[in-house]
Amino acid sequence: MNVFILTGAGVSAESGLGVFRGPGAAMWKRYDPMQLATPEAFARNPALVHDFYNMRRRNLIAASPNAAHVALARLEAQLARRCGALTLVTQNVDDLHERAGSRRVIHMHGELLKARCASCGAVSDRRDDLAVDSRCGCALRPHVVWFGETPLDLDEIFAALEAADLFVAIGTSGAVYPAAGLVRAARGRGVRCCELNLEASDNAAEFDDRRYGPASEIVPSWVEEILAK
Known part of the structure; x- marks a missing residue:
């Protein structure tokens, strides 16, 4: 299984880093x-x-990584052992994914x-x-990346999306483009889409599955379900 994950500020909020919207x-x-x-x-x-x-x-x-960051790093490692892959694209400019152990992280908004x-x-x-x-x-x-500037590594991001079997957005507002348009691109390929968020995003209707709650609770639970399949 190839999993494409998009994270936003909500995944780092419980580490003490503020959300923007x-x-x-x-x-x-x-x-x-x-x-x-x-x-x-x-x-x-x-x-x-x-x-x-x-x-x-x-x-x-x-700041320090929270349980959501740790769970995503574990998912990446376990998928690799099963001949799968996880591409983690983040809108966040923090390095908490890397500190938690994630290896393939694309920072579309810089660092x-x-x-x-x-x-x-x-x-x-x-x-x-x-x-x-x-x-x-x-x-x-x-x-x-500031307002009015082009996000980084878009070619690499869309190439990874082309290979995805599952699209997951975690802690995103669904209001910032082009990141907010990735779910529609995934749906256009027939890829199942899941939202994990504190509350419904602006584009929540685009997702097939939606789960709401603190990232440190719902992300580890979701990871356990994926690994149990």
Whole structure:
């Protein structure tokens, strides 16, 4: 079995990393994304943008994977032993999937613990704070995809989707494209689709199976069911 999993902020929420949309203290209710997460915002006020991402980077370094991350890493390992495969595509810029043991992770929206030179495009690991002055002599920016920019590795993502037998979205809002359109692409191929989420996403009607609850509870339970088949 080849399983394609798309994860969003909901899978990391119980690790203390905030979600961007939805009820409660969603991040884009507290902060204006147009002032913090666009190329224009960075050009206008790079110090403000760096302050925001430095805060998020410090929060990430202090966080730990939760049971949902661990369960997905276990699923990947077990499928490999059964001649199957798991492709994990995440909208998250955290590294909690990797810290839990997942090996094949595609970060379509970039990675918070990396920086990219805005001039030459070179990407490097970066765990400390970024500032307007940078090591390479030009403008370092967070290696994240901002509003108005194209997500990363789309060719690899759609190639993996073509080989999938099962599509699963975990902790996603269903509001951000092109990620939100992946379920429809999977359905167009006749692939069964499952949503695991705290509550119904914007595109919940696209899924054949839907389960709701905290990710740390429903994801391990779902993984156990898949491995029992």
